[in-house]
Amino acid sequence: GAVVSQHPSWVICKSGTSVKIECRSLDFQATTMFWYRQFPKQSLMLMATSNEGSKATYEQGVEKDKFLINHASLTLSTLTVTSAHPEDSSFYICSATLGWTSPYEQYFGPGTRLTVT
Amino acid sequence: AQKVTQAQTEISVVEKEDVTLDCVYETRDTTYYLFWYKQPPSGELVFLIRRNSFDEQNEISGRYSWNFQKSTSSFNFTITASQVVDSAVYFCALSEGTTSGTYKYIFGTGTRLKVLA
Numbered sequence: 001g002a003v004v005s006q007h008p009s010w011v012i013c014k015s016g017t018s019v020k021i022e023c024r025s026l027d028f029q030a031t032t033m034f035w036y037r038q039f040p041k042q043s044l045m046l047m048a049t050s051n052e053g054s055k056a057t058y059e060q061g062v063e064k065d066k067f068l069i070n071h072a073s074l075t076l077s078t079l080t081v082t083s084a085h086p087e088d089s090s091f092y093i094c095s096a097t098l099g100w101t102s103p104y105e106q107y108f109g110p111g112t113r114l115t116v117t
Numbered sequence: 118a119q120k121v122t123q124a125q126t127e128i129s130v131v132e133k134e135d136v137t138l139d140c141v142y143e144t145r146d147t148t149y150y151l152f153w154y155k156q157p158p159s160g161e162l163v164f165l166i167r168r169n170s171f172d173e174q175n176e177i178s179g180r181y182s183w184n185f186q187k188s189t190s191s192f193n194f195t196i197t198a199s200q201v202v203d204s205a206v207y208f209c210a211l212s213e214g215t216t217s218g219t220y221k222y223i224f225g226t227g228t229r230l231k232v233l234a
Contacts, residue, residue, distance in 0.1 A: 044224050095222075104220040110160070
């Protein structure tokens with residue numbers, strides 16, 4: 001149980017275009033989802049926390065207008081990188097919690113590798 | 118201030134050697150959770166173990182063992198008789214509550230383990 005999927009697993013886009021990454025909890029309802037960014041040989045950096053039906057809470061230094069997060073349902077959150085640039089190339093990972101039963105543990109998706117050319 | 122410290126950036130061992138990965142954390146909470154994750158080259162985080170702040174019982178699972186000591190704020194991870202397949206980056210993470218009621222992870226910087234045949 002507690003499986004999280006991401007789509008696509010990798011994507012290449014041209015500079016200036018937008019790209020959407022989906023994060024789904026497959027067998028549970030996720031009240032809270034998180035989005036992380038990981039540069040090569042670095043740790044995971046939390047970008048934002050999203051709760052179903054409300055606006056995402058962004059970490060300091062993360063551009064809200066550039067990284068649009070939508071948590072439309074209890075099983076789906078999306079991250080849209082708008083007007084992507086090469087410096088946005090990174091590995092993006094989402095995670096979800098099992099609601100109030102175990103809010104302290106996150107279940108991670110397999111990640112999406114974004115390359116902006 | 119760094120809350121989760123993994124002082125070992127990279128460790129290389131020869132197959133069948135034992136290896137211990139160190140993790141030191143800092144928190145003011147009395148209730149918190151600690152995790153170890155493995156990140157192989159594919160990028161997907163693999164859950165290894167969870168410990169809560171009230172459970173200092175050390176655990177052995179196959180070739181893996183963990184040593185949690187609140188007195189020194191450490192949560193170390195040992196692989197016995199290492200294998201090439203153990204080569205990966207290992208992350209220690211602290212999950213603690215926030216003022217908004219959610220829990221957030223704080224990741225260490227990771228330790229890259231290379232097991233040589």
